[in-house]
Amino acid sequence: xxxxxxxxxxxKAAFIDVETTGLNPMMxxxxxxxxxxxxxxxxxxxxxxxxxxxxxxxxxxxxISPGAYRVHRISRKAVQGKTLDxxxxxxxxxxxxxxxxxxxxxxxxFVKRLFPEAASKPWLCSMTGINWYRKGYRSRGxxxxxxxxDIRVETAHRADADVHACLLLLSRQNAEGKPYLLxxxxxxxxxxxxxxx
Numbered sequence: 001x002x003x004x005x006x007x008x009x010x011x012k013a014a015f016i017d018v019e020t021t022g023l024n025p026m027m028x029x030x031x032x033x034x035x036x037x038x039x040x041x042x043x044x045x046x047x048x049x050x051x052x053x054x055x056x057x058x059x060x061x062x063x064i065s066p067g068a069y070r071v072h073r074i075s076r077k078a079v080q081g082k083t084l085d086x087x088x089x090x091x092x093x094x095x096x097x098x099x100x101x102x103x104x105x106x107x108x109x110f111v112k113r114l115f116p117e118a119a120s121k122p123w124l125c126s127m128t129g130i131n132w133y134r135k136g137y138r139s140r141g142x143x144x145x146x147x148x149x150d151i152r153v154e155t156a157h158r159a160d161a162d163v164h165a166c167l168l169l170l171s172r173q174n175a176e177g178k179p180y181l182l183x184x185x186x187x188x189x190x191x192x193x194x195x196x197x
Contacts, residue, residue, distance in 0.1 A: 014096035025109030029060035034159035045182025057082035
């Protein structure tokens with residue numbers, strides 16, 4: 001693994017997903033966070049292997065809204081007394097050249113409050129960074145995209161399952177035979193490439 005990462009053609013990135021008490025990052029909080037640090041080939045966009053992964057629950061200081069609970073089914077009892085491993089998450093974020101999330105604007109709004117360093121990284125969005133509609137998909141929602149690509153998830157709308165499912169999705173090939181991850185990397189803004197380089 002050490003030799004692979006020393007190869008200049010191999011990069012490291014992180015995929016993050018959060019479940020929250022509600023939709024507003026200024027008022028609501030993270031109750032579950034999953035992150036996978038993985039290696040990829042810069043030229044081909046091929047995802048090579050998982051370097052590290054973490055998933056944890058967190059007790060919030062505000063109530064879990066009924067709407068949020070209906071989505072992720074995480075109860076107040078399930079998160080009671082739980083805390084995230086900040087040192088481990090920070091170490092994974094620091095190693096990543098960029099961070100990916102499905103609906104990145106949402107996840108970034110929450111993640112940067114607990115992990116300010118994440119805001120200094122380029123964020124790529126697997127929902128808006130790929131033109132799913134132009135490819136013939138009727139929805140860019142994660143569960144719909146997973147179904148369309150025959151990717152099965154045992155527990156939808158849970159951070160850990162969603163992260164791994166998204167990585168499977170990004171490893172699938174588009175009509176040109178390129179992994180979707182390569183599309184995201186190629187569309188990364190020039191300034192983001194400079195920051196990650």
